[in-house]
Amino acid sequence: xxxxxxxxxxxxxxxxxxxxxxxxxxxxxxxxxxxxxxxxxxxxxxxxxxxxxxxxxxxxxxxxxxxxxxxxxxxxxxxxxxxxxxxxxxxxxxxxxxxxxxxxxxxxxxxxxxxxxxxxxxxxxxxxxxxxxxxxxxxxxxxxxxxxxxxxxxxxxxxxxxxxxxxxxxxxxxxxxxxxxxxxxxxxxxxxxxxxxxxxxxxxxxxxxxxxxxxxxxxxxxxxxxxxxxxxxxxxxxxxxxxxxxxxxxxxxxxxxxxxxxxxxxxxxxx
Ligand code: DGL
Numbered sequence: 001x002x003x004x005x006x007x008x009x010x011x012x013x014x015x016x017x018x019x020x021x022x023x024x025x026x027x028x029x030x031x032x033x034x035x036x037x038x039x040x041x042x043x044x045x046x047x048x049x050x051x052x053x054x055x056x057x058x059x060x061x062x063x064x065x066x067x068x069x070x071x072x073x074x075x076x077x078x079x080x081x082x083x084x085x086x087x088x089x090x091x092x093x094x095x096x097x098x099x100x101x102x103x104x105x106x107x108x109x110x111x112x113x114x115x116x117x118x119x120x121x122x123x124x125x126x127x128x129x130x131x132x133x134x135x136x137x138x139x140x141x142x143x144x145x146x147x148x149x150x151x152x153x154x155x156x157x158x159x160x161x162x163x164x165x166x167x168x169x170x171x172x173x174x175x176x177x178x179x180x181x182x183x184x185x186x187x188x189x190x191x192x193x194x195x196x197x198x199x200x201x202x203x204x205x206x207x208x209x210x211x212x213x214x215x216x217x218x219x220x221x222x223x224x225x226x227x228x229x230x231x232x233x234x235x236x237x238x239x240x241x242x243x244x245x246x247x248x249x250x251x252x253x254x255x256x257x258x259x260x261x262x263x264x265x266x267x268x269x270x271x
Contacts, residue, residue, distance in 0.1 A: 002063055002243075003235070003236060004061070006058060008036065008037040008040075013030070013257055015069035015217065015221050016069070019218075029061060030243070032244075032253060034248025037162055040128055044129065047075075048076050048080055051070075055077075055092050064091065071095055071096065071193045074096050076133060091232075100136070100140050101220075103122070105117060114145045115143075116145055119213070123190040124136055124150070137151075154176045157169055170203045189215060192204060247270050
């Protein structure tokens with residue numbers, strides 16, 4: 001029993017690390033669907049089916065609470081899964097809401113009507129599927145008024161990161177920031193709406209310049225999970241060791257993960 005953390009591939013490790021820092025005693029089961037990554041170029045139905053299968057797998061492994069540490073999965077599947085049936089005693093949460101609550105200066109679960117907020121020009125960097133879903137704009141509209149969002153679909157960045165080609169990833173990030181600036185010359189805030197992007201956060205921050213506040217998810221999601229578990233302690237499970245599971249080639253995925261996190265990570269093949 002542990003909390004499940006799901007991502008299409010390696011990106012969710014950025015969330016896992018933040019959760020580990022915030023809640024060092026909490027056992028975690030990380031599940032990367034590397035065999036089917038990237039999700040960001042798939043259609044919504046495809047992402048929904050893959051995500052739903054992965055979440056059911058983690059529930060079956062004894063993880064009563066599963067975090068979708070993937071914006072693409074959250075955008076395409078979270079609301080639909082929550083509406084169409086989560087089994088009793090199980091829960092699935094996404095990564096959008098903690099980010100939007102931070103952007104709109106709201107406390108967890110503050111469902112008061114949308115109001116004006118400090119930032120009015122927001123750049124969203126995300127996968128093509130997340131941008132196409134408009135899920136970010138929808139969730140934002142429930143909480144804030146008068147915020148202009150310009151979204152940039154960052155094609156290729158996730159593939160480059162999954163392949164470990166950080167030089168290509170950096171070049172692509174810079175060209176996507178340029179493209180965004182042509183549409184919105186002076187964003188006040190930038191949202192890194194993909195869990196892979198914190199791995200190139202410095203490049204985003206450098207390309208955007210010092211006047212743009214960069215919102216990145218891992219620490220926000222970890223804080224929100226800590227808050228949730230304080231209110232629902234039973235959802236943390238009853239102990240057990242942390243594990244790393246993948247649908248891909250376990251040795252290759254372990255090598256990449258070790259390279260990203262700079263500590264030895266050993267993935268097992270998901271049975
Ligand atoms: N890491 C995922 C996200 O947060 C998507 C990566 C992918 O395209 O698979 O959106």
